[in-house]
Amino acid sequence: MADRPEGCFAHEIRVTWGDCDPAKIVYTGRIPWFALDAINAWWETHVGEGWYQFEIDRNLGTPFVHMSLDFRRPITPRHRLICHTWPEALGATSITFRVEAEQDGTLCFEGRFVCVFTVADAFTKTAPPQDIRDIVTPHLPQG
Amino acid sequence: MADRPEGCFAHEIRVTWGDCDPAKIVYTGRIPWFALDAINAWWETHVGEGWYQFEIDRNLGTPFVHMSLDFRRPITPRHRLICHTWPEALGATSITFRVEAEQDGTLCFEGRFVCVFTVADAFTKTAPPQDIRDIVTPHLPQG
Amino acid sequence: MADRPEGCFAHEIRVTWGDCDPAKIVYTGRIPWFALDAINAWWETHVGEGWYQFEIDRNLGTPFVHMSLDFRRPITPRHRLICHTWPEALGATSITFRVEAEQDGTLCFEGRFVCVFTVADAFTKTAPPQDIRDIVTPHLPQG
Amino acid sequence: MADRPEGCFAHEIRVTWGDCDPAKIVYTGRIPWFALDAINAWWETHVGEGWYQFEIDRNLGTPFVHMSLDFRRPITPRHRLICHTWPEALGATSITFRVEAEQDGTLCFEGRFVCVFTVADAFTKTAPPQDIRDIVTPHLPQG
Numbered sequence: 335m336a337d338r339p340e341g342c343f344a345h346e347i348r349v350t351w352g353d354c355d356p357a358k359i360v361y362t363g364r365i366p367w368f369a370l371d372a373i374n375a376w377w378e379t380h381v382g383e384g385w386y387q388f389e390i391d392r393n394l395g396t397p398f399v400h401m402s403l404d405f406r407r408p409i410t411p412r413h414r415l416i417c418h419t420w421p422e423a424l425g426a427t428s429i430t431f432r433v434e435a436e437q438d439g440t441l442c443f444e445g446r447f448v449c450v451f452t453v454a455d456a457f458t459k460t461a462p463p464q465d466i467r468d469i470v471t472p473h474l475p476q477g
Numbered sequence: 478m479a480d481r482p483e484g485c486f487a488h489e490i491r492v493t494w495g496d497c498d499p500a501k502i503v504y505t506g507r508i509p510w511f512a513l514d515a516i517n518a519w520w521e522t523h524v525g526e527g528w529y530q531f532e533i534d535r536n537l538g539t540p541f542v543h544m545s546l547d548f549r550r551p552i553t554p555r556h557r558l559i560c561h562t563w564p565e566a567l568g569a570t571s572i573t574f575r576v577e578a579e580q581d582g583t584l585c586f587e588g589r590f591v592c593v594f595t596v597a598d599a600f601t602k603t604a605p606p607q608d609i610r611d612i613v614t615p616h617l618p619q620g
Numbered sequence: 621m622a623d624r625p626e627g628c629f630a631h632e633i634r635v636t637w638g639d640c641d642p643a644k645i646v647y648t649g650r651i652p653w654f655a656l657d658a659i660n661a662w663w664e665t666h667v668g669e670g671w672y673q674f675e676i677d678r679n680l681g682t683p684f685v686h687m688s689l690d691f692r693r694p695i696t697p698r699h700r701l702i703c704h705t706w707p708e709a710l711g712a713t714s715i716t717f718r719v720e721a722e723q724d725g726t727l728c729f730e731g732r733f734v735c736v737f738t739v740a741d742a743f744t745k746t747a748p749p750q751d752i753r754d755i756v757t758p759h760l761p762q763g
Numbered sequence: 764m765a766d767r768p769e770g771c772f773a774h775e776i777r778v779t780w781g782d783c784d785p786a787k788i789v790y791t792g793r794i795p796w797f798a799l800d801a802i803n804a805w806w807e808t809h810v811g812e813g814w815y816q817f818e819i820d821r822n823l824g825t826p827f828v829h830m831s832l833d834f835r836r837p838i839t840p841r842h843r844l845i846c847h848t849w850p851e852a853l854g855a856t857s858i859t860f861r862v863e864a865e866q867d868g869t870l871c872f873e874g875r876f877v878c879v880f881t882v883a884d885a886f887t888k889t890a891p892p893q894d895i896r897d898i899v900t901p902h903l904p905q906g
Binding site for chain 3: 831834
Binding site for chain 4: 375
């Protein structure tokens with residue numbers, strides 16, 4: 335796996351009481367949700383549009399076809415959760431994101447997420463628009 | 478990957494409007510939550526206790542250390558989601574679950590989930606209690 | 621407030637570990653979600669369609685304009701949550717639902733929910749379709 | 764109802780795709796969750812502790828006994844949701860919060876939320892600690 339690029343995008347999450355289960359740590363079911371928030375924030379920050387604008391304004395979907403996560407340390411509301419997020423690969427019709435999430439400098443979880451680009455209303459694969467390709471490419475580890 | 482055992486446990490989920498996003502399909506962030514509900518229901522059905530009773534009544538935790546999911550088809554509220562769920566492996570201090578979820582006979586997602594057994598209040602690894610080992614073992618593919 | 625009609629619709633919810641917060645009871649933020657699930661299940665059971673089918677198949681929306689809830693007892697995964705649910709009033713363009721939710725015979729929360737009927741894609745108020753009016757009316761306390 | 768105090772606390776929420784339902788607006792079930800996030804943020808900002816720290820570090824609970832919300836306008840990811848949040852009343856063992864949430868200068872929902880103070884592990888009512896009373900009082904409309 336490629337290392338995290340230096341200075342890559344960081345999305346901050348305010349973890350709360352309601353995210354936690356009776357073990358006093360964030361419920362596992364919430365964690366992929368956090369990662370998705372970070373990926374959507376990556377798009378919003380770099381393209382100026384997130385999944386909502388992609389779908390409604392561009393008829394562009396990016397549904398997930400795969401995710402895998404490793405949980406390293408419990409997450410609590412004691413610290414903000416910093417989600418380091420970057421695109422790892424851009425294929426002909428797909429994109430892979432990585433997320434490494436830390437609290438107080440310690441890795442809590444890391445994950446890999448693969449999305450395909452689709453014509454949203456037809457739900458068929460498509461190549462990503464050129465402007466998106468141009469924005470993503472310099473952020474790729476080998477970019 | 479081992480095939481799904483015949484007649485394995487099936488947990489039924491009533492998918493609703495509120496689970497869906499503007500693409501009119503279940504939001505990806507909800508899907509791991511569904512899988513976890515199925516795994517917890519496996520415990521409730523086979524042991525008579527779920528994660529809540531494990532933690533509160535037995536001081537036994539089963540935190541997740543890994544999950545991976547492949548998303549095959551969109552999920553909608555048109556059909557119940559049937560989550561076929563079984564333990565794939567039982568280690569010295571860990572257990573692996575598989576979930577294959579179908580709607581109307583078509584595979585929607587499949588996933589693998591690894592949990593470790595812990596002394597809940599100490600958050601340290603432990604071997605699973607013997608009664609749990611005895612209940613899980615016959616459900617293993619090679620059991 | 622009108623009393624709960626005898627034999628009114630009951631929607632059963634399987635409360636889980638992930639619904640609970642570190643106080644070992646269901647997080648308050650989850651409870652309106654449960655009530656909405658019960659109301660949607662009322663529609664599915666009585667009309668054969670829920671919010672998803674209303675919107676997609678009929679272009680009919682029923683957005684909420686008000687909800688109020690009183691929380692009487694904590695909810696836990698120890699028992700199923702039985703949500704007694706009924707329409708209390710049907711206006712020219714609105715409907716009021718009541719939900720009384722019990723665990724083990726004890727009232728946990730009660731709420732009132734007001735929705736308006738809309739032309740979904742125009743987001744304008746409308747009268748409910750006659751078939752829905754005919755289905756709802758006999759279930760009203762004064763019906 | 765008392766008017767919103769000038770310059771009262773505002774909690775900003777980044778509304779996302781995953782918060783929305785197929786009507787392309789935030790699902791009603793998510794909205795009380797947003798309001799609770801705003802109230803918890805009020806505590807974090809003014810006391811330096813939220814519900815998590817109250818419960819774990821002080822054995823202090825503030826469970827909700829009532830909430831009521833009026834939904835004025837749909838919420839979308841097009842704008843941040845600004846949740847104006849203030850304590851409206853402080854009783855012997857209870858506190859009432861108000862939330863008025865706006866997008867792009869337009870009121871989207873408003874709500875009133877009543878919590879009681881409890882000894883968390885005993886789940887019995889109690890008076891709020893004096894430091895909390897001292898912090899809350901000047902923020903009351905009549906303070």
